[in-house]
Amino acid sequence: MLLLQTLRDEKERVLAGLAKRQVADAAELVERAIALDDQRKAQQTANEQLLSERNKLSKEIGGLMKSGRHEEGQALRDKVNAMKEELAVGEETLKTVKADLENLLLQLPNVPHELVPAGVNEEDNEVFQAYPGELPQMPEDAKPHWELAEEYGIFDLELGVRTTGSGFPVFTGQGARLARGLVNFFLDRNTAAGYTEYQPPLLVNEDTARATGQLPDKEGQMYHVTGDDLYLIPTAEVPLTNLYRGALLDAEDFPIKLTGYTPCFRREAGSYGAHVRGLNRVHQFDKVEIVQLAHPDNSYALLEEMVAHVGGLLDELGLPFRILRLCGGDLGFTSAMTFDFEVWSAAQQRWLEVSSVSNFETFQSNRLKLRYRGERGNDLAHTLNGSALALPRIIAALLENNQTAEGIILPEVLHPYLGRTRLERV
RNA sequence: GGAGGAAUGGCAGAGUGGUUUAAUGCACCGGUCUUGAAAACCGACGUACCGAGAGGUACCGGGGGUUCGAAUCCCUCUUCCUCCGCCA
Numbered sequence: 001m002l003l004l005q006t007l008r009d010e011k012e013r014v015l016a017g018l019a020k021r022q023v024a025d026a027a028e029l030v031e032r033a034i035a036l037d038d039q040r041k042a043q044q045t046a047n048e049q050l051l052s053e054r055n056k057l058s059k060e061i062g063g064l065m066k067s068g069r070h071e072e073g074q075a076l077r078d079k080v081n082a083m084k085e086e087l088a089v090g091e092e093t094l095k096t097v098k099a100d101l102e103n104l105l106l107q108l109p110n111v112p113h114e115l116v117p118a119g120v121n122e123e124d125n126e127v128f129q130a131y132p133g134e135l136p137q138m139p140e141d142a143k144p145h146w147e148l149a150e151e152y153g154i155f156d157l158e159l160g161v162r163t164t165g166s167g168f169p170v171f172t173g174q175g176a177r178l179a180r181g182l183v184n185f186f187l188d189r190n191t192a193a194g195y196t197e198y199q200p201p202l203l204v205n206e207d208t209a210r211a212t213g214q215l216p217d218k219e220g221q222m223y224h225v226t227g228d229d230l231y232l233i234p235t236a237e238v239p240l241t242n243l244y245r246g247a248l249l250d251a252e253d254f255p256i257k258l259t260g261y262t263p264c265f266r267r268e269a270g271s272y273g274a275h276v277r278g279l280n281r282v283h284q285f286d287k288v289e290i291v292q293l294a295h296p297d298n299s300y301a302l303l304e305e306m307v308a309h310v311g312g313l314l315d316e317l318g319l320p321f322r323i324l325r326l327c328g329g330d331l332g333f334t335s336a337m338t339f340d341f342e343v344w345s346a347a348q349q350r351w352l353e354v355s356s357v358s359n360f361e362t363f364q365s366n367r368l369k370l371r372y373r374g375e376r377g378n379d380l381a382h383t384l385n386g387s388a389l390a391l392p393r394i395i396a397a398l399l400e401n402n403q404t405a406e407g408i409i410l411p412e413v414l415h416p417y418l419g420r421t422r423l424e425r426v
Numbered sequence: 427g428g429a430g431g432a433a434u435g436g437c438a439g440a441g442u443g444g445u446u447u448a449a450u451g452c453a454c455c456g457g458u459c460u461u462g463a464a465a466a467c468c469g470a471c472g473u474a475c476c477g478a479g480a481g482g483u484a485c486c487g488g489g490g491g492u493u494c495g496a497a498u499c500c501c502u503c504u505u506c507c508u509c510c511g512c513c514a
Contacts, residue, residue: 041475041476041477044475045476048484049482051483051484052482052483054495057494058493058495059445059495061444061494061495062443062444062445063445065494066444073494074494076494077494078494080495084494248472
């Protein structure tokens with residue numbers, strides 16, 4: 001959530017940024033927010049004057065009653081009673097204005113960083129780091145991963161349909177082992193890089209989902225457990241970042257680095273078509289997430305560090321990838337800058353997104369009330385996160401790119417995790 | 427799921443209607459003393475909002491109520507503890 005202070009002090013930058021996102025009525029929304037905040041201040045000041053008066057008189061009444069001057073006390077009592085109506089109305093008004101302001105602010109997405117390119121959709125994303133050299137070519141008869149999955153017994157979509165519905169793959173045999181191995185590999189690399197491992201809850205409450213920005217913006221994308229009013233997490237970002245909700249840190253605590261493996265649940269409402277076959281888009285998938293809480297002065301250096309870390313993982317897996325810097329139109333609601341990692345799927349002849357690394361600046365920490373003791377008083381921290389990594393498309397790319405007549409060759413780093421060097425047909 | 431108890435500052439812990447601007451202790455920070463440290467002593471020591479400032483307001487788990495006035499009384503929710511039941 002954007003700060004009122006930012007809207008007031010940096011209106012030009014905010015409007016220019018929101019224009020990059022194609023927010024049509026940005027100027028009007030910002031003006032309305034400022035007007036509502038003016039109204040809030042005026043009302044609050046008026047209310048507090050009344051309260052101050054009341055407190056003063058109440059004290060006097062106490063003194064009068066104690067010293068036995070009941071008549072004078074009663075007179076003051078009547079006076080305070082007369083103020084009650086005005087106070088009640090004032091408090092009701094303040095409540096309404098605050099709620100209106102809050103609702104308005106919830107509608108405003110984050111302001112993109114200056115370096116974020118303008119653009120309408122994914123076609124306008126900037127290729128930040130192209131794949132160096134020629135993309136690997138596959139023979140004509142190269143198979144997509146959903147065919148390989150059957151041949152190698154990696155996962156079964158039909159079994160998932162029976163137990164749950166479409167989009168819930170069941171990993172089987174060496175496929176399940178591959179998934180587990182990848183999770184362990186990622187966690188080991190992340191913890192070696194200084195991230196502390198957590199196993200967070202997979203269900204979160206409404207406050208938690210709102211603090212990282214999933215609510216109200218993405219309500220329809222999360223599974224909602226209505227019986228207990230909880231949400232299945234769409235990413236470990238939600239519980240991990242919320243571990244520090246309401247925290248007041250010291251500047252020297254930064255950076256705080258967290259990692260965690262969780263299944264992720266996404267309704268993916270409205271998705272369909274040829275590009276969602278196999279593991280390309282599913283409702284439940286495994287992901288290892290990295291999160292950083294940072295001092296505002298160096299959060300972009302840490303974003304670079306995270307990008308380098310994720311790139312290192314893909315290098316180790318031997319997967320060809322490129323890095324995109326998302327344009328304003330493709331940027332997530334809460335993000336100020338996002339890099340997407342895409343691996344090349346040789347058999348499908350297309351790029352698959354496997355990681356998204358973002359700096360949210362103070363957008364989440366404002367909702368989280370995540371602060372640190374700064375040089376100029378308490379200030380909001382910056383939050384960042386990224387996938388390191390999401391499994392399904394990594395598995396798809398590994399299967400497709402490494403298929404040979406002798407089986408699917410596993411990258412060397414995975415050998416100890418799977419206890420074998422290649423996957424065999426079943 | 428049932429019964430009972432509890433929730434106060436970083437921590438411990440007083441406070442059951444009005445000088446509570448929350449006692450006291452510990453911790454932390456600054457200072458005096460000391461070659462240095464410890465001890466002792468002195469001082470400072472929460473958060474948010476409004477205000478140019480002086481200052482004001484709110485906050486004792488959350489929400490609501492009673493009252494001129496609520497940490498304190500009432501209702502409600504949440505969480506934790508003890509016991510019982512169930513259970514991977």
